[in-house]
Amino acid sequence: MKKIEAIIRPGKLEDVKNALSQLGIYGMTLSNVLGCGHQKGYTQIYRGQEVLTRLLPKVKLEIVTTDEQVDEVISALIQAARTGEVGDGKIFVSSIEEAIRIRTGERGPKGL
Numbered sequence: 807m808k809k810i811e812a813i814i815r816p817g818k819l820e821d822v823k824n825a826l827s828q829l830g831i832y833g834m835t836l837s838n839v840l841g842c843g844h845q846k847g848y849t850q851i852y853r854g855q856e857v858l859t860r861l862l863p864k865v866k867l868e869i870v871t872t873d874e875q876v877d878e879v880i881s882a883l884i885q886a887a888r889t890g891e892v893g894d895g896k897i898f899v900s901s902i903e904e905a906i907r908i909r910t911g912e913r914g915p916k917g918l
Contacts, residue, residue, distance in 0.1 A: 807902040814887040814895040825886035835868040
């Protein structure tokens with residue numbers, strides 16, 4: 807099993823959820839996060855002073871899936887989240903040793 811973490815633009819969340827649901831992926835964890843990278847933030851005027859905001863709002867999705875679905879999920883994420891501009895986000899993949907459904911005690915892929 808693999809855990810896929812994707813940091814995306816908040817405005818692309820619905821597109822990403824729709825793309826994942828077409829693959830049969832409904833289980834995910836979402837977090838509102840702040841981050842920076844090559845996008846470098848933006849400047850704004852606050853009480854007459856120019857303020858540089860380096861941390862931008864992003865959405866972090868965490869999806870655990872079977873090894874067989876990893877490439878499909880990554881492709882769907884890329885297609886749905888891409889705008890072609892700096893700041894589209896990142897995807898990280900890591901291995902998961904075990905998944906256990908608390909309600910039934912099912913383990914492994916059945917526990918997803």
